[in-house]
Amino acid sequence: MPKPCSICHHPNVAKINAAIINGTSYRDISGRYGTSKSALERHRPHIAKALAKAQKAVAKRDQAIAEKQETATAIQEAVQAGTLLERLFQVHRDTREIFKEARGAKDHTTALRAIARMEKQLELEARLLGELKDTTPPAPTIDLSQLSDEDLGHLEIVIERATIRGRSEVPPAAADQPIALEEAKVT
Numbered sequence: 001m002p003k004p005c006s007i008c009h010h011p012n013v014a015k016i017n018a019a020i021i022n023g024t025s026y027r028d029i030s031g032r033y034g035t036s037k038s039a040l041e042r043h044r045p046h047i048a049k050a051l052a053k054a055q056k057a058v059a060k061r062d063q064a065i066a067e068k069q070e071t072a073t074a075i076q077e078a079v080q081a082g083t084l085l086e087r088l089f090q091v092h093r094d095t096r097e098i099f100k101e102a103r104g105a106k107d108h109t110t111a112l113r114a115i116a117r118m119e120k121q122l123e124l125e126a127r128l129l130g131e132l133k134d135t136t137p138p139a140p141t142i143d144l145s146q147l148s149d150e151d152l153g154h155l156e157i158v159i160e161r162a163t164i165r166g167r168s169e170v171p172p173a174a175a176d177q178p179i180a181l182e183e184a185k186v187t
C-alpha cells in the first residue's frame, strides 16, 4: 500500500499548491512549510485533482447561492403579488359595498363615484401587478366589463336613472365605457 501523500494532508496544502503553481522553488516551499523536496515532487501530480475538486466545490456553492437567491426573489415576488391582489380584492369588496349601499339609499351620485373609484383602483393595481411581473405589455385598461353581469345590470339602471333625473353627471370615466347608455326614455 503506497504511503499517503503528506502534502495532500498538510494544513497548508492550498498555499503549497499555489506556491507550486506560481513556480516557487521546492527549496523555498520546503523552507516555508517544513516539507521535503521529495514529498513536493511526489505531490505535484495531485494538484490537478485538488484544483478540479476545489473548482467543483466553488461551482456547487455558487449554484446553491444562485438557487437560494432565486427562491428568495420568487417568494418576495409572490408575497408582493399576494399583497397587491389582496388589496385589489379588498378595494373591490369595499367599493362594491359602498355601491350597494348607495344604490339601496338611491344615492346615485355616490353609486357612480364608487364605480369610478373602483375603475381607477383596478387600473392602478393592474399596472402595479404588471410592473411586478415585469411584463412588457402596457398596463391593461380595465373597463366596466370587469364587473359581473349582475353589477352591469345594476349599473345600467343606475346610470339610466341618474341621466333621467339629471341630478348627477356621469363621470367621464364611466361615460367612456362601452356601456349602452340608453337615451333617457322619459315617457
Ligand SMILES: [Zn+2]
Residues within 6 Å of the ligand: 005, 006, 007, 008, 009, 042, 043, 044, 046
Ligand atoms: Zn499530494
